[in-house]
Every structure is written in structure tokens, then in C-alpha cells.
Amino acid sequence: MSFIQEGPRIDYENFDKDKLITNTLKWLVSGKDTRQDIKNDLLRFYTEVLPLAHKWSEQAEAHPPRHIPYSPWGEKIDEIETHEAWKKLDALSATEGLIHLGHHEQNEHGRIHQFLKLFLFHPDSAFYTCPLAMTDGAAKLIKELLKMKHLDTDKRTLLNKAYKHITSNDPEQFWTSGQWMTEKSGGSDVGHTETRAIKEGNSYKLYGTKWFTSATTSQMTFTLARIQDEFGETIPGNKGLSLFYVKLRDDDGHLQGIRVRRLKDKLGTKALPTAELDFDGAKAELVGEQGLGIKNISHLFNITRIYNACTTIGSFKRLLDLAKDYSNKRVAFQKRLIDHPLHKRTLNEIEIEFEKCFKLTFYTVALLQQSENNEAADEEDHDTMALLRLLTPIAKLYTAKKNINATTELVESFGGAGYIEDTGIPRFLRDSQVFCIWEGTTNILSLDCIRAIQKENAYEVFYKKACEKLEEMDEDKASELKQRLDKLSTQLKSWSKDPDLMQYHARDLSFRIGDLCVDIFCSELEFS
Structure with a gap:
């Protein structure tokens, strides 16, 4: 019998074997019992629910939606028919609380729990995380609208009803x-x-x-x-x-x-x-x-941008895991791929880029959590809000761009198999482009970063908090980071004198702030 290559496999039996979830919970969640409760839920979700979700996502991808403009008798109906698997992913999203978790006001770590769950879910969601992103953004928007004192009773009732539906964990009530x-x-x-x-x-x-x-x-x-x-x-x-x-x-x-x-x-x-x-x-x-429509709706897309970062790193991690698994199975020139130093270096360098993206994303999620906890306690924290305002567009653009570059390398790591549709690998490359486009392209978000700096003094807060963090670090490491921070600050001051020059450097500025954030604010998170 001729040789048959064993393909890469998703390991749903060994949850958190790289300690990524465990270490993230230690980093961001206080209380040993709370950490264990969240970890237990994520373990159950990963080992029991995601294998089903994976099957449904494959079915939904194989049976894309269909527009039915007319009934058999000529009536204009404009139905959009989706596969039953898509509907099952909707019900799963409700029962697993993928929106509800982030809006349970008594849960001070709800956003961390929610986004870790979304991170795990996305690769098996057939992009059901897209409507979930807009739904969570809508919930955030409604909360802000309900604060308006002049909102009349009928509209207040309408929005409260909508909010109950979109944050429900009952599939029959969930919108x-x-x-x-x-x-x-x-x-x-x-x-x-x-x-x-x-x-x-x-x-x-x-x-x-x-x-x-x-x-x-x-x-x-x-x-x-x-x-x-x-x-x-x-x-x-x-x-x-x-x-x-x-x-x-x-x-x-x-x-x-x-x-x-x-x-x-x-x-x-x-x-x-x-x-x-x-x-x-x-x-x-x-x-x-x-x-004030743009000001109002900005509450929505600030949430969707964090979702974009989270789902990007979910896709990034899945393809990286598949590439690592394949490298342990595929033999070339008498050795497994992973035993070739150059192949191992390639995967290691990509893994480092993933770790940066993961850290930046979950630091931003932690800021979101802190801002909402402060709001619930009627406390105002300008520094947290300024950092969140600055890092939300940066986390989105940084993760999307890093991912698409890594995806190209990872698809290549499968050789010819990475170019064959029914292996499932090319889908990662096709889907990765959308992360850079929706919720604001890289250039648009870089310009938004400039607005946060110029209108809300967000960089001044970033610099102040970074300096405070450096005081806690090893002297040699802190010295090198301080030099990088001061160099960027000097350049930023020079660029800000000329609007065209500022715009010209906007991308570079955004990525450098992202790198500094990872190296300064996220140093406590260690990867195995």
C-alpha cells in the first residue's frame, strides 16, 4: 500500500496543555476560587462543547447562506436561508453565555471569562463571532443610551427590552x-x-x-x-x-x-x-x-474592535497549533519537520508574534473590564479610559496585521497540502484578510490612534503609566525600555508639529506603542 500522510489534528482532549489559559487567569483574575471556577467552565467548554461546534462550523461552511427573493407564487419575501448548523451555533452562543458573561454586573471578572471563551470558540464558530461582536457592541451602546436623562419612556422601554434579549442566555429569547x-x-x-x-x-x-x-x-x-x-x-x-x-x-x-x-x-x-x-x-x-450619530455609535464599534483582536488571535492560535502538530508528523529528508532547525526556528518566531498579540489583546480586555468595574462602582478613572481609548484601535490593527503575515508563513509550512482546499488550511488565509478590513483598516485605525493622542492626551497617560511600571522592573531591562519609550516620545513631539508628517508616521507610531505595551505592561504573563 502506498504511503498516506497523517494530517494535523485538533486536540480537544488536552485542554490548556501549554498553560496559556492558566497563566492568563493568574495574570488578570484575583482570587484562587474564581480562577478555578472560570478554568473549570473553559475546560468543559473546550472538551465537551467545541467538538460539536467544530462539526457544525464545518457544516455551515459547506452550506453557505442562500438568498430566496421570491416565494413559489411570486411574492417578494427576501428570505436568507441558513443551514441548521448555523442556527445551532446561535443557540450555543446563548446557552454558553457568550454575551451574557460580559454583562453580568455582579461578576467583576466577566469580561476576562467571556473573552477567553470567545478566543477558544472562534476557530470553531464559522465566524458566528461576527454577529456576536455587533450584539455585544449593541449591548454596550444601549447601556450608554439609557444614561441619557432626556430619553422618553417609550424609547427607554424599547431599549430595555432589546437589552434583555441580546444579553439573554436563553436560546428562545436571545437576539x-x-x-x-x-x-x-x-x-x-x-x-x-x-x-x-x-x-x-x-x-x-x-x-x-x-x-x-x-x-x-x-x-x-x-x-x-x-x-x-x-x-x-x-x-x-x-x-x-x-x-x-x-x-x-x-x-x-x-x-x-x-x-x-x-x-x-x-x-x-x-x-x-x-x-x-x-x-x-x-x-x-x-x-x-x-x-450625534457617530459619537453615539462609537460605543458599539469600540467593542467590536476588541472582538476583532480576540477572534484574530483565536484563528492565529488554531493554525499555529495545526502547523506544530503537522511538524511532528511530517517526515522530510529522514527527519520530522520539527527536527529541522530552520523549520523549528520559523515556528518559534511565529509563536513569539502570537504571544505578543495575545498579551496586547488581553491587556486591552483587562482595561475594558476595569473601566466597566469602575463605572459600576460610580468611580471615575481617567487613566484607564485614556489607555483603553488608545489601545483599542492599536490592538485591532496590530493583531490583524501580525496574523495575516503569520498565516502566510504557516500555510507555507504545510507545503503543497496548504494549497489544497479540502485540507481546510487555505480557508485560514482567505479568512485572515477580513480581520485587517472590517471594523477599520490598518490606516484608518492608525489615524484613530492619532485622534486619541491629540484630542484625549492618551499618549501622556501611556507614558506616565509606562514609567511607573518600569520602576518595578529589573534595572537593565527597564533602562533599555526607557530608551525606546523616550525615543518614541521625542519623535512624536517632532511629528506632531506637522499634520502631514504625523499622518505619514501613523502606522509606525501605532505598532511601536503596541510593542512597548507588550514589553512594559504585559511582562508578568509568561508562556510555557
Whole structure:
């Protein structure tokens, strides 16, 4: 019989064999009993639930969503049909509390627990983590909207009801939410949004086209539109945009004032339904202050950017684990791949990049946790908020870019097998590109980093906190890091004198802050 190569395998039996979860919990969670409770839940999730989720994700990928524009009798129905496996991933998300965990106000470590679980789930989710990201962002947004004193009783009731649904751990009650902003006239530049909102009674009707909408099977969405006055005029630019809540379907499950043009044929994320659609009189509620739509919705996409970082490192870890497993099975030139020094060096260098991405992501998650704990206790911590504001876009761009470069190397490490679709390896390369694009491209997020520095003095806080941390470190190591920190600070001061020069260096600035954050703030997390 001719030779058959054994392929790489996901080891669902040996949870946390590299002590990554254990060490992260020691780093970020106080209380031995709490750490053990979280670890026990993650152990059960990994060994008992994820093997099922993996099977469902494979089924969902093999049976992508389908747009059914008309019924057999010619009625315009615009149904988006998803495979039963996609629905099972939705139910799993509810029962496992993948949103609920982050919004349980009595749980001071809920975000850490939640994001570790999402990190494990993503590679077996068929990108169901995308609607979960927008749903969690919607929950955060609703919390902020409910703080507005002028919010009327009906809208307060509406938002409270939506919040209960999207944070429920009951599959029968659980909703997901969309975040529909992108139009043909502008993606990241939402100031060119054309969708109009025309008042009708106490509500509005929306008219316009959304060119790229994920989570199109959700029950609700938040979106931006321009309010049209009685003369048919709208205010141009960002100042004319307001935030609206839309319930997508009626009680019979039919879309209300929404027409699906088509499903998008994407490079990757094939199981995820993404549509181009028209608002054609969709009923909407103005839930933010008129003209402050971008400010309002920023609460949502700050969460989705942290999700992007977390799911990126989940994908990164899975492919790295598969490559390491394969390197122990594949023999070339009389030795296993892992026994060749050059192959081992390649994997080791990639693993170091993964560790940096993991540390930066979970340091940012810890800041999110701290900010929400402070808020729950009615405490204000400007430093934590400034660091979170700075590191959220950096964590997203840093992990996405590091991952796509590593993914190319890891696919190559499988040789020709990495180029064959039914091995499952090419999907990682196709899907990795999306992490760099949605929730803001690398350049857009680098510019956002500059805004955080210039408008909120975030770098000054970063520098101050970094210096405090360096005082606790070994003198030689602290000296080298202080030199790097001071060099960046000097360059930043020079660049800030010229807006074009500042923008020119924005990427370099963002990655260097990311590297310094890892080396200074995350030194306590050790990898086996």
C-alpha cells in the first residue's frame, strides 16, 4: 500500500496543555476560587462543547447562506436561508453565555471569562463571532443610551427590552444585532452616508442603500441616517448623522421595509450571511441625540474592535497549533519537520508574534473590564479610559496585521497540502484578510490612534503609566525600555508639529506603542 500522510489534528482532549489559559487567569483574575471556577467552565467548554461546534462550523461552511427573493407564487419575501448548523451555533452562543458573561454586573471578572471563551470558540464558530461582536457592541451602546436623562419612556422601554434579549442566555429569547453603516458612497468615511430618515408620527421611515451588512439574519440593528426636514433638506457631513434603532422583522418573521438586493460573494467568511440591501420605508426609532450619530455609535464599534483582536488571535492560535502538530508528523529528508532547525526556528518566531498579540489583546480586555468595574462602582478613572481609548484601535490593527503575515508563513509550512482546499488550511488565509478590513483598516485605525493622542492626551497617560511600571522592573531591562519609550516620545513631539508628517508616521507610531505595551505592561504573563 502506498504511503498516506497523517494530517494535523485538533486536540480537544488536552485542554490548556501549554498553560496559556492558566497563566492568563493568574495574570488578570484575583482570587484562587474564581480562577478555578472560570478554568473549570473553559475546560468543559473546550472538551465537551467545541467538538460539536467544530462539526457544525464545518457544516455551515459547506452550506453557505442562500438568498430566496421570491416565494413559489411570486411574492417578494427576501428570505436568507441558513443551514441548521448555523442556527445551532446561535443557540450555543446563548446557552454558553457568550454575551451574557460580559454583562453580568455582579461578576467583576466577566469580561476576562467571556473573552477567553470567545478566543477558544472562534476557530470553531464559522465566524458566528461576527454577529456576536455587533450584539455585544449593541449591548454596550444601549447601556450608554439609557444614561441619557432626556430619553422618553417609550424609547427607554424599547431599549430595555432589546437589552434583555441580546444579553439573554436563553436560546428562545436571545437576539443578535447588526451594525449597518457602510454605503457605496463611503465605508470608513461615514460622513458621505446618504440614507435619509423621514419623520412619520413619533417614529421615522428610512430610505437608502446599505452596501455591506453583516448579521442580516439578526432581529435588530443600529444604523446611521440623515434626518430630512420638512423642506426635503438634510445636513451634510458627520454633523448630519443620527443614530436609529430598527427592528428588522414583524411578528411573522417578514422583513419590514427592507429589501435584500443580494448576498455578497466574499473572499472568505463564507458561512456568514452578508448582504446588500435597501431601506424602503423601514420603521426606525431615533435613539441618540440628533446629529450625534457617530459619537453615539462609537460605543458599539469600540467593542467590536476588541472582538476583532480576540477572534484574530483565536484563528492565529488554531493554525499555529495545526502547523506544530503537522511538524511532528511530517517526515522530510529522514527527519520530522520539527527536527529541522530552520523549520523549528520559523515556528518559534511565529509563536513569539502570537504571544505578543495575545498579551496586547488581553491587556486591552483587562482595561475594558476595569473601566466597566469602575463605572459600576460610580468611580471615575481617567487613566484607564485614556489607555483603553488608545489601545483599542492599536490592538485591532496590530493583531490583524501580525496574523495575516503569520498565516502566510504557516500555510507555507504545510507545503503543497496548504494549497489544497479540502485540507481546510487555505480557508485560514482567505479568512485572515477580513480581520485587517472590517471594523477599520490598518490606516484608518492608525489615524484613530492619532485622534486619541491629540484630542484625549492618551499618549501622556501611556507614558506616565509606562514609567511607573518600569520602576518595578529589573534595572537593565527597564533602562533599555526607557530608551525606546523616550525615543518614541521625542519623535512624536517632532511629528506632531506637522499634520502631514504625523499622518505619514501613523502606522509606525501605532505598532511601536503596541510593542512597548507588550514589553512594559504585559511582562508578568509568561508562556510555557
